[in-house]
Amino acid sequence: MLIFVLYPLFQVFSLSFDNWSGFTAPVYIGLSNFAFLFRDPVFLQALANNFIWVIVFLVANNAAGLFLAGTLDIMGKRSARFFRIVLYFSVLLPSVVVSYLFLALYDPNIGLIDSFLRAIGLTALGSTEWLGNFHLTIYSILFSSIWQYAGFPMLIFLAAFSGISPALYEAARLDGASEWSIFWRIKIPMIRPVIITVLALTWIWNSMPFAQVWTMTQGGPGHASEVLATYVYREAFSGFQFGYASAISVILFLIIFPVVVLFVRSFEK
Amino acid sequence: MGDGPSNFSILRIPLYLWVIAWTISELFVFFWMVYSSFKTNPEFLRNIWSLPSSINFGNYINDLTGHTSPPIPIGQYLLNSAVVSSGSIIGILLISVPAGYVLSKKSRYTDLLFYFFLAMIAIPPPAILIPLVYTVRGLGLGNSFIGIILPYISFNVPFSIVLSRAFFKSFPKELEEAARMDGLSDMGVFLRMVLPLSPVIVVILLIVNFPNVWNELLYAIVLLQTNNVRTIQPGLLLFSSAFGSQWSEIFAGMVMSSLPMIVFYIIFQRYIVKAQFLGALKG
Numbered sequence: 001m002l003i004f005v006l007y008p009l010f011q012v013f014s015l016s017f018d019n020w021s022g023f024t025a026p027v028y029i030g031l032s033n034f035a036f037l038f039r040d041p042v043f044l045q046a047l048a049n050n051f052i053w054v055i056v057f058l059v060a061n062n063a064a065g066l067f068l069a070g071t072l073d074i075m076g077k078r079s080a081r082f083f084r085i086v087l088y089f090s091v092l093l094p095s096v097v098v099s100y101l102f103l104a105l106y107d108p109n110i111g112l113i114d115s116f117l118r119a120i121g122l123t124a125l126g127s128t129e130w131l132g133n134f135h136l137t138i139y140s141i142l143f144s145s146i147w148q149y150a151g152f153p154m155l156i157f158l159a160a161f162s163g164i165s166p167a168l169y170e171a172a173r174l175d176g177a178s179e180w181s182i183f184w185r186i187k188i189p190m191i192r193p194v195i196i197t198v199l200a201l202t203w204i205w206n207s208m209p210f211a212q213v214w215t216m217t218q219g220g221p222g223h224a225s226e227v228l229a230t231y232v233y234r235e236a237f238s239g240f241q242f243g244y245a246s247a248i249s250v251i252l253f254l255i256i257f258p259v260v261v262l263f264v265r266s267f268e269k
Numbered sequence: 270m271g272d273g274p275s276n277f278s279i280l281r282i283p284l285y286l287w288v289i290a291w292t293i294s295e296l297f298v299f300f301w302m303v304y305s306s307f308k309t310n311p312e313f314l315r316n317i318w319s320l321p322s323s324i325n326f327g328n329y330i331n332d333l334t335g336h337t338s339p340p341i342p343i344g345q346y347l348l349n350s351a352v353v354s355s356g357s358i359i360g361i362l363l364i365s366v367p368a369g370y371v372l373s374k375k376s377r378y379t380d381l382l383f384y385f386f387l388a389m390i391a392i393p394p395p396a397i398l399i400p401l402v403y404t405v406r407g408l409g410l411g412n413s414f415i416g417i418i419l420p421y422i423s424f425n426v427p428f429s430i431v432l433s434r435a436f437f438k439s440f441p442k443e444l445e446e447a448a449r450m451d452g453l454s455d456m457g458v459f460l461r462m463v464l465p466l467s468p469v470i471v472v473i474l475l476i477v478n479f480p481n482v483w484n485e486l487l488y489a490i491v492l493l494q495t496n497n498v499r500t501i502q503p504g505l506l507l508f509s510s511a512f513g514s515q516w517s518e519i520f521a522g523m524v525m526s527s528l529p530m531i532v533f534y535i536i537f538q539r540y541i542v543k544a545q546f547l548g549a550l551k552g
Contacts, residue, residue: 068288068291070284071284071288085538086296094502094527095484095486096505100519104516110316152545155545208393210486211484214490215506232395233398233491236398246400252393256396257391
C-alpha cells in the first residue's frame, strides 16, 4: 500500500514541478505548471465544473436522501421496506451502465425525455440537447448521478432514524408538535453526527467524477463538461503532458483535503 | 412510527408522491434496460419506449462471442472482471480482517496507525493516477491482472480496516479472556476463537468492496489496454467509440455487467443496511 498509494502521492507533488512527456527524463521547471494552470481556460472550466459538482452533489444528494429517509420513516414498516430496497438498487449499478442509460434518455432524437416533452405538447422544450448544450451539460450529468446515488444517504439516515427512541416522539406529540417539526427539531438534531459522517463520505467518494462524465460526454461539447479527473486523464494519456497533469492532480487533491479534518474529527469520540 | 390520526400531516401527500415517483423511475429504468436488451437495433432506434416484438437473445449471443461490429468480446471481459474482483476481494479480506482485529486493541501505536488509515481514506485514487500508472508499468505489471489487483487492494484496504476495527471493537471481550485462560496464544485466540465467529465482518467487507472493484473505470481504462485483461467497464465503453452505436448490443452488455450486482443485491440485501451503517456511524 505504501508503494501503491503513498509513494505515488509524493511523486505527484514532485512531478507537478516538472516538464515531462513520458519519453525523456522529467525536467524541473518550478512553479511554471501552476502559473500556466491559472491561465488555461480549459483548466479553469474544469475547476469551476468540479466545484459545481461537489457543491450541488453534496447538497442535493444528501438532502434527497434525508427527505426520502424522513418519508420512509413515517410510513408503515412493510411499505418502507419495499421502497428502501428499490431506492437503494441503483447505488450498486456500475456508473458506466447508469451513464449509458441516461445517454439514451437524454438523446434529443430518440431520447425518452425529449420525446415525452414533445408528446405532451412542449415542442420547444422537446428539442433540448441535455448533454449537447454548453450550459446544461454538467447539470444533466449531475442529475443522473444524484438519481443514482441518493439511495446511499437515504439508507444510512433511515437506519439512524430508527435508532431514535419513540418515547421522544410521544413526548413531543403530547406537547402538540407536528410531524414536520418533529422531523426538524428532533430527528435531524438527533442524527447530526451521522449526517456529518455521511457528508464526509459522499465528499470523498463523489467529488471527483470520472466515469459519468467520460461515458456521457468525454468532457464535451468543447470542454463544457470537463472536470478535473477527465482533464488529468486527457492531458496525461492523450496529450502526454505528465508534469502538467500532475499539477492538476495536486489541485484535485487539495479539493478533497479539507474533508480529512472533518472526517477524522467525526471519528474522535 | 405510530401515526395517530390527530398528527396526520397534510405534508405527507407530496412526500409520499415524491417517494413513489422516484421509486417508479428506478423500477422503470431497470425494466427498460432489461427489455430493451432483447430488441433488435432498428427496433430500438424506431422507438426506445416500446417492448420488444419478440424475445431474441441475439444481442447476448453477439456480445458473449464477440460477434459485434467492431468485435468487442464482452464475454471475455466479464471473465476478466470476475478474476480481478475475486483477486482484489481476497486480498482486501486477508489484509483488513487481521489488521482490523489488531487495531481494535487499545495502545498508543494502534491508535496512531488507525488515524493513519483514516487519513488514507481521503487520498482520492484519481489524484495519484499518473505516478501510480508509471509505478505499475515500471514494475512490469502493465496489462496484467496483478497490476490492477494490487492498486485496487490498496485503494480499498484503509476503509476496510476502519470497518473491521469497528466490528472487532464491539466483540465481547469475555470470550477472548476465557480462551486465554485455557492457554491459547494471541495468534491462537485470533485463529480459533475470533475468526470462526466473524463471518459477519467478511460479509460486510464483501458488501462494501465488491461494487467498488467491479464498477471501477478510470484505472481499468489506463492499466488494462489489451483484450486478454480488459475488464467489463472499460469494455462497455468501447461501444461508444465505435461508429454508429449498436444500442441493443450495448444494452445487453449493460445487463450482463449489472447482473453480478443484481444477484449480489438479492443475496445480501438484508446485510447491506448493517454494513453501510457500521461504516457511517461506528467507525
